[in-house]
Amino acid sequence: MSAALVKPVLYSYFRSSCSWRVRIALALKGIAYDQEPVNLLKDGGQQFSTEFQVVNPMQQVPALKIDGVTLSQSLAIIQYLEETRPNPRLLPQDLKKRAQARMISDHIVSGIQPLQNLSFLKQVGEKKLEWAQGSIARGFQALEQILQHTAGRYCIGDEVSIADLCLVPQVYNAERFKVDLAPYPTITRINKALLELEAFQVSHPCRQPDTPAELRA
């Protein structure tokens, strides 16, 4: 069977915001895939197992087996999907808007998420809620300002882009960490509009194969 005919396999954890980004991309592009859950808490973290180390030496989800290769890092995966399965597009056609979409994505992916993710907070110890809230609040303050220049219905004008795939999972984390979202009306409005779309609903953490029964919705 040729690599293109094999269904992609997504190594994912229902609550991982990085995994969710990729699930949204797969849903928007209508790509059928299988999920291989990796429980980041069980057995001291299944991402550290010898088996998973072979899949992804970075010991993180998501990882996607597709077209005969295994890719990791959510934005690299999403951009590979964009280049191999361009419809519907997740990067705007206009080059400056493309840059802005990537800028917002990178701001969330490297500026906010790393300072509030599970493996980081474990190391921080008892001050973890403070750290998570502080990182998200600082990041959202900047993001709210940037969106004044770029947003329409969504982060970049009225077309769903890679930036939106990063925004929604980050807002979900903000809610988990009880960050007050009142100072960020634009973020809140865009998040709400995006959650109305089917691709964001089917990929939601409350609806994955590994979502525990008590968290399902």
Add this chain to the structure above:
Amino acid sequence: MSAALVKPVLYSYFRSSCSWRVRIALALKGIAYDQEPVNLLKDGGQQFSTEFQVVNPMQQVPALKIDGVTLSQSLAIIQYLEETRPNPRLLPQDLKKRAQARMISDHIVSGIQPLQNLSFLKQVGEKKLEWAQGSIARGFQALEQILQHTAGRYCIGDEVSIADLCLVPQVYNAERFKVDLAPYPTITRINKALLELEAFQVSHPCRQPDTPAELRA
């Protein structure tokens, strides 16, 4: 004067690894630009000033004024340069190799750098050397393994790519934080090969307009 005829302005700090990535891209692509130094230490951090807040609400360097817009986030900037000034290319032509180049870049930019940068270490307080060393060592362990599958003379085969632009500044930081590099022979070898290239030399932290006299080389 049309936007394309105005020289780009790079807001940069000589020792910022994220700024260095962009300086390498500008040098490789032969783009003339002016530098506007932003001292991350002076006056409590000039990136927090009201003036700079207008340039980049993320309060970080680099930021690049180019073609009538101001962009931030190093990878977004580099990919904008790639899309508007494609020669020489910094993303491989082969789509799987492009994905790997982005994967390595993202691993460094969001997996390593945020947990050893200046603003983060300030918040960590007294354990900052431990944090920096731990973050870099964990990241390099994974990277060393990934490079076994992707590297030639450079990170992705024998062509300089965006991954190399991230690697060299990260190794520079590792050396500053006295990380033992012996366990990472591939990283060390690639770094050395890259530092022989002019674009990596002219963009080096020891050779910028804002490099203090005692650190110049």
